[in-house]
Amino acid sequence: MKCHVPGPNVKVLARTVHTLARFGDELYLESLPDCILLRTLNAAESAYAMIKFNKNFFSYFNYNYYSTEDNEGLKCKISMKSALNAFKSPAHIDKQVESLEMKLDPESCKLIFCLKCKHGIVKTHFVSILDCKAMQAVYTKDTVPNRITSPQRILNETLNSFQTSDDQVTLEATTKSLVIKNYIDSNMDLTKIIRTHVSLDPAEFDNYIIGEETTITFTLKEFRALLAFAEALNLPLQLHFETTGRPAVFIVHNGTTFEAHFVLATSKPDNATQATSTQSTTTKERNKRKDTCNTQGSVKKKRHIDVEFSKCLEEDSHLFNFVDIPDDINLKASNNLDNVKEQIDFDNVIPASPTSRTKIKSVFKRCFESTFDPKSIQGVILAENSDSE
Amino acid sequence: MKFRAVMNNSSPIREFSTIVSTISKLSKECVLRIADDMLYFIVSDENTGPAPPVLWCEIPQSVFFSEYQLVGMDETHQDIYLGLNSGNLARSFVSLKNVKSLKMKLTKKQCPCLTLEIEVPSTTSHQTRQIVHDIPVAVVPWKNWPDFYEPRVPDPDISIELPSLKQLRTTIDRMRTMASEVMVRASAGGQLILQIRADMAKVSTRFKDLNVAHFDGPVDNSDPETDSQGNEDSSEIVQCRVDAKKLALFLNVDHISTNTTLCSIVHKRLVTLCLQTDDNVKLQCFISGIVY
Numbered sequence: 183m184k185c186h187v188p189g190p191n192v193k194v195l196a197r198t199v200h201t202l203a204r205f206g207d208e209l210y211l212e213s214l215p216d217c218i219l220l221r222t223l224n225a226a227e228s229a230y231a232m233i234k235f236n237k238n239f240f241s242y243f244n245y246n247y248y249s250t251e252d253n254e255g256l257k258c259k260i261s262m263k264s265a266l267n268a269f270k271s272p273a274h275i276d277k278q279v280e281s282l283e284m285k286l287d288p289e290s291c292k293l294i295f296c297l298k299c300k301h302g303i304v305k306t307h308f309v310s311i312l313d314c315k316a317m318q319a320v321y322t323k324d325t326v327p328n329r330i331t332s333p334q335r336i337l338n339e340t341l342n343s344f345q346t347s348d349d350q351v352t353l354e355a356t357t358k359s360l361v362i363k364n365y366i367d368s369n370m371d372l373t374k375i376i377r378t379h380v381s382l383d384p385a386e387f388d389n390y391i392i393g394e395e396t397t398i399t400f401t402l403k404e405f406r407a408l409l410a411f412a413e414a415l416n417l418p419l420q421l422h423f424e425t426t427g428r429p430a431v432f433i434v435h436n437g438t439t440f441e442a443h444f445v446l447a448t449s450k451p452d453n454a455t456q457a458t459s460t461q462s463t464t465t466k467e468r469n470k471r472k473d474t475c476n477t478q479g480s481v482k483k484k485r486h487i488d489v490e491f492s493k494c495l496e497e498d499s500h501l502f503n504f505v506d507i508p509d510d511i512n513l514k515a516s517n518n519l520d521n522v523k524e525q526i527d528f529d530n531v532i533p534a535s536p537t538s539r540t541k542i543k544s545v546f547k548r549c550f551e552s553t554f555d556p557k558s559i560q561g562v563i564l565a566e567n568s569d570s571e
Numbered sequence: 572m573k574f575r576a577v578m579n580n581s582s583p584i585r586e587f588s589t590i591v592s593t594i595s596k597l598s599k600e601c602v603l604r605i606a607d608d609m610l611y612f613i614v615s616d617e618n619t620g621p622a623p624p625v626l627w628c629e630i631p632q633s634v635f636f637s638e639y640q641l642v643g644m645d646e647t648h649q650d651i652y653l654g655l656n657s658g659n660l661a662r663s664f665v666s667l668k669n670v671k672s673l674k675m676k677l678t679k680k681q682c683p684c685l686t687l688e689i690e691v692p693s694t695t696s697h698q699t700r701q702i703v704h705d706i707p708v709a710v711v712p713w714k715n716w717p718d719f720y721e722p723r724v725p726d727p728d729i730s731i732e733l734p735s736l737k738q739l740r741t742t743i744d745r746m747r748t749m750a751s752e753v754m755v756r757a758s759a760g761g762q763l764i765l766q767i768r769a770d771m772a773k774v775s776t777r778f779k780d781l782n783v784a785h786f787d788g789p790v791d792n793s794d795p796e797t798d799s800q801g802n803e804d805s806s807e808i809v810q811c812r813v814d815a816k817k818l819a820l821f822l823n824v825d826h827i828s829t830n831t832t833l834c835s836i837v838h839k840r841l842v843t844l845c846l847q848t849d850d851n852v853k854l855q856c857f858i859s860g861i862v863y
Contacts, residue, residue, distance in 0.1 A: 335694060336694070339691075339694065340700075343704075345662055372681055372682045372707060373682050373707040373709070374656075374707065375707065376662070376663060376704055376705065376706050376707070377680070377684075377703075377704070377705035378663075378702065378703065378704050378705075379702070379703040379704075379705075380700065380701070380702045380703070381700060381701045381702075381703075382700050383693070383698040383699075385698050386693050386698050386700065
């Protein structure tokens with residue numbers, strides 16, 4: 183793959199990378215015959231972002247530059263840090279950079295960003311490729327009952343009312359109004375937190391369709407990041423969501439050259455038994471329904487009603503076995519310890535993805551060692567059961 | 572107990588918001604005393620004991636509020652004292668640029684809250700949107716009210732009008748890097764002298780021709796701490812040594828559009844800085860003197 187990005191679009195690309203950096207630590211790049219996809223997933227697997235740059239975003243686009251016969255598209259994973267290094271200060275990048283050349287050779291282990299700057303300066307970044315797999319989330323955006331199109335300004339102004347310490351917001355969508363609140367966890371100290379509640383009139387939005395009144399809660403950090411993206415490009419934001427527990431999809435696009443999808447997991451609001459960890463675990467568990475399904479880039483268009491995140495490996499996809507966790511499990515999760523235990527149980531039944539396994543192993547490393555004798559810890563309570571079930 | 576107040580104009584809301592944000596810079600916690608005709612913000616220093624509070628701010632309600640209802644606990648305890656985090660209050664005000672109306676009321680939503688209901692005109696259409704902030708507060712029981720009564724301050728020996736606060740602040744900020752204590756002197760002749768002593772140098776900054784609002788007789792300066800000030804009569808100089816940091820902190824208030832700022836000094840004991848705005852808001856800061 184080889185492509186040229188003209189000056190003004192370098193800025194858009196830089197903004198994109200900076201936005202994605204606020205989501206995840208790894209950047210997945212996939213080159214298809216007519217577009218380039220950038221994707222990332224956050225560490226908790228509760229937020230996913232995909233930005234698609236169409237062919238006409240580039241001044242030159244040759245998918246087959248290195249004459250590959252492989253029509254599946256080139257894929258690579260790079261670290262977000264190295265991508266950020268190539269795109270420093272997105273606000274001013276268009277003043278220095280005249281164009282950018284991106285090259286991805288299937289035979290090579292580097293992704294090349296070549297920035298042609300003013301005064302004939304050429305900066306070339308050789309970014310190490312960490313992996314050749316692509317990651318793909320499966321979500322529904324076209325058949326959802328609730329859709330709101332909002333000028334970015336309204337939501338940005340709304341978020342200004344919230345405190346920087348707030349980490350989640352709850353959206354109450356009814357046909358009469360849209361209420362945004364900061365999410366108060368049951369174990370937060372009410373005497374220390376400002377509860378904020380903003381109610382917006384549907385007439386403020388460009389488009390407001392609520393087919394199914396619902397309440398969703400999602401993280402504010404990623405929401406702020408994607409709103410900053412919409413603000414920087416001054417584009418309206420489309421919000422597609424279903425009900426509680428289903429991911430909310432935020433779309434920013436300019437119609438022709440690029441389209442950005444941000445998918446945030448949602449959790450149940452104000453559940454009395456909810457602990458701080460619930461948000462991340464519910465989403466984690468849902469996302470854990472991994473699927474070996476196809477590596478094609480068209481999954482998104484298949485209109486999956488069921489929400490599944492799938493991670494795809496190019497060749498050794500057989501490593502991933504299908505793991506189906508019932509949806510209601512996330513409600514049972516009431517504290518961290520329980521969650522981890524549950525995950526271990528699943529590990530015994532079905533091999534989970536390598537990443538989560540190593541994580542658990544490092545937490546309860548001792549338990550996995552062959553020399554471990556469970557009797558040795560019997561009768562000794564190291565930590566009290568925090569839940570009196 | 573009931574409290575409900577409405578502000579309808581954007582300019583008083585803005586002014587109120589600057590006052591609140593200034594207070595939040597001076598202290599984390601404050602007490603809001605709601606009385607029939609005034610709102611008071613009181614910041615007291617836990618360590619000083621019987622000393623006056625650090626900050627005393629009076630806001631006449633009639634200037635700011637178009638509606639104002641207050642029902643106290645009973646006949647004898649008509650005021651309401653609320654302990655709150657000043658940062659919380661300030662941050663709730665920050666987001667407001669053009670506001671149509673602001674309603675402030677005392678509510679009980681799981682815990683006592685000062686609820687701000689703010690109506691903001693939409694930037695994109697004719698609609699308004701409503702923002703509600705519930706700021707948790709602690710109602711101060713009446714037994715503890717005397718802690719927050721108006722401070723009884725000894726009559727100052729001199730009251731002198733301060734020069735521009737911005738200028739004063741830069742001076743203090745420079746001095747603060749060199750020494751932790753500043754000697755504030757004011758003379759009946761209209762001079763204000765800020766002086767520090769470091770190991771290597773003695774620095775003093777003089778502001779001349781200031782308006783002396785009040786001078787109370789010759790002061791006894793017959794101790795070695797006083798430096799001779801040339802031709803000026805030492806009995807006309809009132810001085811007090813204060814903590815430079817505290818002084819600098821108060822000078823942060825320069826965002827409030829002021830009418831006058833008076834500096835009153837009780838010889839060697841107390842410096843009171845009093846700021847008065849056009850709307851009769853009075854903000855007083857008490858900095859007790861350091862005596863060796």
